[in-house]
Amino acid sequence: MLKYLKEEGPLGPRLPLIFCPGCGSGQVLNYTLHAVDKLIEEDEVRRENFLFISGIGCSGRITSHYLNFDSAWTIHGRALAVATGALLANPAFKIVVFTGDGDTGSIGGNHFIHACRRNIDVTILCLNNGLYGMTGGQHAPTTPLGAITTTTPYSNREEAFDLCKLAEIAGAPYVARWTTAHPQQVIKSIMKGLRKKGTALIEILSQCPVHEKMSPVTLLKGFRTKTIHVNKAKESTVGKTFIGEFCDLDKREWNESYQEIIDQFLRTNDKIDE
Amino acid sequence: MAKKIGAHDGENRTHDSYFLKPGRYYLQGNQACIEGALMAGCRVYAGYPITPAVETMEYASQRFPQVGGRFIQMEDEIASACALIGSSWGGVKALTATSGPGFSLMQETISIAVMSETPMVIIDIQRAGPGQGYITASQQDVMQARWGHHGGGPIIALAPSSVQEMFDLTIEAFNLSEQWRTPVLVMVEETVGHMREPLVIPPRDAIEVIERKKPQDLGIPPQDYLPWGHGVVAPMANWGDGYNVNFVALVHLEDGNIARYSPQANYHCVERLQNKIEGNVDEISRIETKFLEGCKHLIICYGAVSRTAMEAVIEAHEGNGLELGYIRLVTLWPFPEEKMRKIVGNVDTIFVPEMNLGMMRHPITEALRDRCKKVVSIPSFGILHSPEYILSRIQEETS
Amino acid sequence: MNKLWIDERYCKGCLICIDVCPTKALAASQEINSKGYILPVEKDMKRCKSCGLCEVMCPDFAIAIEEVEG
Amino acid sequence: MNLQGSSKRGYRVKKDERFEIRIAGFGGQGIVTIGRILGEALSIYEGKNSVNTQSYGPESRGGACRSEVVISDGEIHYPNVRKADLFIALSQVALDTYIADLREGGILLFDPDSVKNVPDRDKYRVYEVPTMEIAHDIGGVKFQNSVALGALCPLIDHMIKESSLRQAISRNVPPKTVETNMNAFERGMNYGEEDRGT
Numbered sequence: 001m002l003k004y005l006k007e008e009g010p011l012g013p014r015l016p017l018i019f020c021p022g023c024g025s026g027q028v029l030n031y032t033l034h035a036v037d038k039l040i041e042e043d044e045v046r047r048e049n050f051l052f053i054s055g056i057g058c059s060g061r062i063t064s065h066y067l068n069f070d071s072a073w074t075i076h077g078r079a080l081a082v083a084t085g086a087l088l089a090n091p092a093f094k095i096v097v098f099t100g101d102g103d104t105g106s107i108g109g110n111h112f113i114h115a116c117r118r119n120i121d122v123t124i125l126c127l128n129n130g131l132y133g134m135t136g137g138q139h140a141p142t143t144p145l146g147a148i149t150t151t152t153p154y155s156n157r158e159e160a161f162d163l164c165k166l167a168e169i170a171g172a173p174y175v176a177r178w179t180t181a182h183p184q185q186v187i188k189s190i191m192k193g194l195r196k197k198g199t200a201l202i203e204i205l206s207q208c209p210v211h212e213k214m215s216p217v218t219l220l221k222g223f224r225t226k227t228i229h230v231n232k233a234k235e236s237t238v239g240k241t242f243i244g245e246f247c248d249l250d251k252r253e254w255n256e257s258y259q260e261i262i263d264q265f266l267r268t269n270d271k272i273d274e
Numbered sequence: 275m276a277k278k279i280g281a282h283d284g285e286n287r288t289h290d291s292y293f294l295k296p297g298r299y300y301l302q303g304n305q306a307c308i309e310g311a312l313m314a315g316c317r318v319y320a321g322y323p324i325t326p327a328v329e330t331m332e333y334a335s336q337r338f339p340q341v342g343g344r345f346i347q348m349e350d351e352i353a354s355a356c357a358l359i360g361s362s363w364g365g366v367k368a369l370t371a372t373s374g375p376g377f378s379l380m381q382e383t384i385s386i387a388v389m390s391e392t393p394m395v396i397i398d399i400q401r402a403g404p405g406q407g408y409i410t411a412s413q414q415d416v417m418q419a420r421w422g423h424h425g426g427g428p429i430i431a432l433a434p435s436s437v438q439e440m441f442d443l444t445i446e447a448f449n450l451s452e453q454w455r456t457p458v459l460v461m462v463e464e465t466v467g468h469m470r471e472p473l474v475i476p477p478r479d480a481i482e483v484i485e486r487k488k489p490q491d492l493g494i495p496p497q498d499y500l501p502w503g504h505g506v507v508a509p510m511a512n513w514g515d516g517y518n519v520n521f522v523a524l525v526h527l528e529d530g531n532i533a534r535y536s537p538q539a540n541y542h543c544v545e546r547l548q549n550k551i552e553g554n555v556d557e558i559s560r561i562e563t564k565f566l567e568g569c570k571h572l573i574i575c576y577g578a579v580s581r582t583a584m585e586a587v588i589e590a591h592e593g594n595g596l597e598l599g600y601i602r603l604v605t606l607w608p609f610p611e612e613k614m615r616k617i618v619g620n621v622d623t624i625f626v627p628e629m630n631l632g633m634m635r636h637p638i639t640e641a642l643r644d645r646c647k648k649v650v651s652i653p654s655f656g657i658l659h660s661p662e663y664i665l666s667r668i669q670e671e672t673s
Numbered sequence: 674m675n676k677l678w679i680d681e682r683y684c685k686g687c688l689i690c691i692d693v694c695p696t697k698a699l700a701a702s703q704e705i706n707s708k709g710y711i712l713p714v715e716k717d718m719k720r721c722k723s724c725g726l727c728e729v730m731c732p733d734f735a736i737a738i739e740e741v742e743g
Numbered sequence: 744m745n746l747q748g749s750s751k752r753g754y755r756v757k758k759d760e761r762f763e764i765r766i767a768g769f770g771g772q773g774i775v776t777i778g779r780i781l782g783e784a785l786s787i788y789e790g791k792n793s794v795n796t797q798s799y800g801p802e803s804r805g806g807a808c809r810s811e812v813v814i815s816d817g818e819i820h821y822p823n824v825r826k827a828d829l830f831i832a833l834s835q836v837a838l839d840t841y842i843a844d845l846r847e848g849g850i851l852l853f854d855p856d857s858v859k860n861v862p863d864r865d866k867y868r869v870y871e872v873p874t875m876e877i878a879h880d881i882g883g884v885k886f887q888n889s890v891a892l893g894a895l896c897p898l899i900d901h902m903i904k905e906s907s908l909r910q911a912i913s914r915n916v917p918p919k920t921v922e923t924n925m926n927a928f929e930r931g932m933n934y935g936e937e938d939r940g941t
Contacts, residue, residue: 015733017732019733021710022687022689026734027730027731030730180730183729217689
């Protein structure tokens with residue numbers, strides 16, 4: 001997938017990625033490029049149609065200067081607002097938004113639920129590491145109850161969001177959750193999101209070895225043991241996080257619907273202008 | 275670690291036992307301002323993580339509950355500033371700290387706080403901008419501090435230049451905000467925010483702490499109470515005091531009535547706010563001066579740059595005896611124009627070193643244009659000036 | 674027998690590739706490189722089935738398997 | 744500010760003596776912790792005035808990272824290093840970047856495993872201590888800072904007692920790791936007891 005990365009820039013190398021050793025962000029970029037590579041091959045999507053937009057935080061850094069694609073590294077929590085604008089300019093864009101649990105669940109919460117409600121054509125990859133990595137391990141709206149972080153030294157007393165339920169209720173037609181330890185499922189979901197017209201939320205549990213103070217390998221093993229596929233979730237599933245596809249509907253995408261308004265001015269026989 | 279610093283020493287655990295004992299400590303600027311806030315009676319911190327201000331939050335999350343206060347990490351900076359309005363009107367002194375991008379998000383709320391005369395303190399640990407910029411130091415928000423909030427209402431802004439001043443000026447910020455019923459901004463550079471230096475903590479009872487005047491203390495019963503009346507600085511009834519306070523930020527008359535709008539009411543309302551702060555600039559503002567008497571040239575600076583300026587001034591005097599005067603603005607806003615004009619004689623050149631492209635040089639030039647041949651700005655980008663850089667610019671301009 | 678290729682400029686020694694390799698064809702090296710990282714090395718490349726999981730799951734695009742016949 | 748020197752205006756001004764230390768390497772080596780512990784040890788246990796500043800990129804691992812301590816008996820105005828008296832380099836990039844700021848005859852301490860070449864090393868008093876290797880030996884790179892502090896201790900014992908450093912270390916590391924950090928400190932201090940380098 002190095003062909004999709006700018007190894008060298010005019011002023012020198014752009015790699016290695018800025019992420020800490022074993023960070024999930026690099027893996028999600030890897031999986032995304034695998035999905036995009038397949039779409040270019042199988043669906044003959046032109047490269048110029050892809051647009052990668054990210055907010056601020058470790059996940060935000062994915063678009064900062066590595067990609068051989070159009071991209072935007074925007075403001076903390078506002079990537080979806082920028083994506084909405086891009087779709088108004090060109091509804092054909094295939095947009096992937098890289099965001100984090102703080103970027104989307106905290107400062108970007110309002111833009112997140114409105115994007116889902118409007119059903120704009122965007123594939124949201126929300127890397128959920130349950131904390132703020134870039135600024136040093138503060139708690140996030142997804143931090144589990146009781147967790148100790150640099151801003152909850154005496155244990156976190158706030159319940160965590162379930163971003164997938166939030167997206168579903170807000171109206172997103174495609175909602176799925178995987179982890180960085182499920183590469184093939186993540187790649188398939190990203191392809192599905194990009195093929196489907198409308199808002200696709202793919203929450204990806206992603207490890208932060210530095211602030212969780214555990215090795216990447218241990219954390220990835222944890223993702224396998226502490227999750228259970230929603231379809232298999234019959235026996236005791238207490239304490240396990242559900243993964244899988246939570247909803248997969250067909251809903252008219254915002255631009256599809258708005259296009260009718262635009263097109264009505266082309267139909268001559270209707271008496272719109274009186 | 276803070277837990278060790280704040281730990282009480284043996285006697286029964288009361289919230290007061292967690293205050294730092296008088297003595298010499300070694301804290302980071304971002305931590306010293308939190309100790310200052312607690313000493314000033316602040317008991318609510320609402321903030322959002324942003325480099326380079328995040329240490330204030332982490333330290334606040336450890337220290338506030340120890341002394342019976344509350345810390346919360348809000349969903350963003352707008353929410354944090356709004357929480358300060360709620361806490362302040364709820365009767366508790368409130369604090370947040372942020373950096374450039376967050377400071378921009380808070381401007382609407384600061385404007386509401388100016389109009390509603392809400393005491394609160396916002397610390398801006400400035401980083402290089404504009405935009406995402408970088409996480410190193412700058413002084414690029416000092417004009418936004420004055421003109422960033424819509425409507426042009428006045429504001430108080432202080433500029434600490436050491437860890438000790440991060441402690442002292444945060445206390446002063448709370449006192450000014452309570453005394454003049456206004457938001458007070460503490461404009462810091464990342465340099466001072468992240469710097470560690472010895473900090474002397476005085477005995478608590480030796481620290482002057484000002485509380486807002488309350489109608490109850492002045493014998494004004496609810497039925498006679500004018501939320502924005504009774505004097506230049508109106509006594510402030512809080513929610514829960516039984517005064518049925520209707521907080522508004524619309525143009526209002528002293529009784530808070532927003533129904534009888536008129537241009538005169540608007541003018542009166544804004545003019546009163548302006549006079550409250552700008553009209554008392556000499557009492558509110560503070561500057562520090564050295565080597566002024568008979569100086570040929572003059573450096574005017576503020577914040578972290580004053581550390582470099584003082585090093586350069588000493589070297590200048592030690593070396594070739596260049597007569598270089600030194601003024602440090604401890605208060606940026608309200609700008610102490612009259613005070614400056616009283617103490618500055620006629621000089622050849624005024625140098626204004628700033629970690630931006632030249633911002634405070636404008637009010638300085640306006641105030642002292644007729645006292646010098648020229649005002650020379652010495653800019654820097656995302657890094658503290660070195661003494662060599664300032665001295666070389668001075669040699670160029672004056673040789 | 675396939676050959677392991679590691680780009681020492683990009684690899685940060687997270688060793689995820691060793692863990693996810695289904696046939697345990699890789700192992701951690703004994704020395705620390707100048708950046709203080711421990712890199713993956715070949716353990717038994719006869720086991721390598723060219724599944725590509727190490728390549729897909731590498732956070733730093735620093736690993737590849739060169740398929741060699743025989 | 745003690746006004747001792749003299750100038751035409753009769754302001755008798757003399758600058759206060761400064762001793763400047765710079766520590767540099769990459770994120771994750773405990774560079775900032777070394778600076779903080781040194782500053783605290785000097786200011787709290789030795790009663791000196793010391794300013795500790797730091798500068799690093801957004802990366803919490805891997806990026807360039809620098810920490811400085813300026814020490815004086817009098818006031819410290821300019822907080823950063825102007826001409827370092829002592830420079831600890833824990834990576835080649837760090838050494839290349841900052842070697843020019845080390846004054847001639849200054850002390851240079853570096854880790855030979857990561858710093859391979861030192862241009863005109865005879866201009867400085869050079870000490871080589873494999874801090875990364877010792878740290879790995881003891882329990883991991885996060886103990887590298889205590890190894891470095893140990894290696895540093897005999898070089899500045901005219902300013903700071905070993906006990907002050909030990910106290911500052913124990914106060915600034917997670918309680919569970921104090922013992923290992925002390926072990927790392929000793930290993931650094933006693934490294935190559937026989938040949939302390941040129």
